[in-house]
Amino acid sequence: AQTVTQSQPEMSVQEAETVTLSCTYDTSESDYYLFWYKQPPSRQMILVIRQEAYKQQNATENRFSVNFQKAAKSFSLKISDSQLGDAAMYFCAYIRRGSNYQLIWGAGTKLIIKP
């Protein structure tokens, strides 16, 4: 069975600095997708960034980028120039290609931004 592990229950960063959130996963599949979702106090999950496993190039979305290490099964999220609005829970998630596309989730990391 696939599993997703986030080993950092909480991280804090000074406003305008850079922070990296860690995620590892376990799967025997070769074709899959990985995601980072943000969950603010409003509870709505918001997609931050997506990575296709067959792509070697790391995905980037403005201040957000990932370090995807397929062999190591590692998928970390880097947030540059942290802003107060980035404060939230961040969840790493996995989908197996060709499945019903249900998301398998990590336990989350709470990100605190210090002004």
Add this chain to the structure above:
Amino acid sequence: GAGVSQTPSNKVTEKGKYVELRCDPISGHTALYWYRQSLGQGPEFLIYFQGTGAADDSGLPNDRFFAVRPEGSVSTLKIQRTERGDSAVYLCASRASRNTEAFFGQGTRLTVV
């Protein structure tokens, strides 16, 4: 609607009562998911609909939980004989065919007292 809508936003019920949670997905999205998120944890899959049919209900914890989507749009999650352990945020998500991105509602926080 513009996004996934879930009602009610919050629900407090007494142990043993029956509850219904509603999800109105994005128009045209054929795939619909229910997840349960307990305090301090990541969401857990409950059930997946493709159109009107429940294509995968392997995540439902027991037979007190049931979900329907009779017209392939709105879905209702039904919980009978609620227990305190059912207290959680219930998230609904919808997805367009041939797309991996799921769009989420704001969830229903269910509290069983």
